[in-house]
Amino acid sequence: METSVRFSKNYLMINGSKFVPFIKYREIRSKVKEIARQIQIDYKGKIPVFVVVLNGGIFFATELMKHLSIPLRVETLKAKSYGNEMYTSGKVQLFLTCDDLEGRDLIIVEDIIDTGLTMKTIISELQKYKPNSIEIATLLLKRSNLKTDLQVKYCGFEIPNKFVIGFGLDYAEFGRNLKGIYILE
């Protein structure tokens, strides 16, 4: 299906759904800086491996790593569960390209945690590599929608249970490159 997009001064219409501004890039930037500062302290003397969840996580990961001066490694994995819908299909497909994770300190970098199903699947997959530790860094968290218990060490913003786009997050592949975050009205 062709995605129909209409821009207005105060909102965006995508396939008939209206999105309004929610978190400004300025706020994202300063929150991410704070998280980076904390990681810098927590991982002093270590070489963490940032496992970036594609596609959405790359925007948050890039912003985060700009502010880190400790040595680190970057690896990626692809997770898919939404297709073109606004709800999870319940089935998570993972495409992992990283290895050499044994004994390493992993930080999973994700754009958003909704039900937590994707993150749970990623963690159990990564555990097979016998890392020393696994922590989660997510830009957004819909805590009220969590269906599983996850220890989220680094979180940018807790948000209500509504669909959002921008800063890596898409709806039908639209909106990833928006500078700020927009929420479904």
Ligand code: IMP
């Ligand atoms: P979960 O498995 O339900 O936690 O969903 C996680 C994945 O679903 C995220 O990595 C996103 O790719 C996608 N997702 C969840 N909520 C949203 C949203 O509000 N906007 C865009 N994508 C979302």
Ligand code: MG
């Ligand atoms: Mg994601």
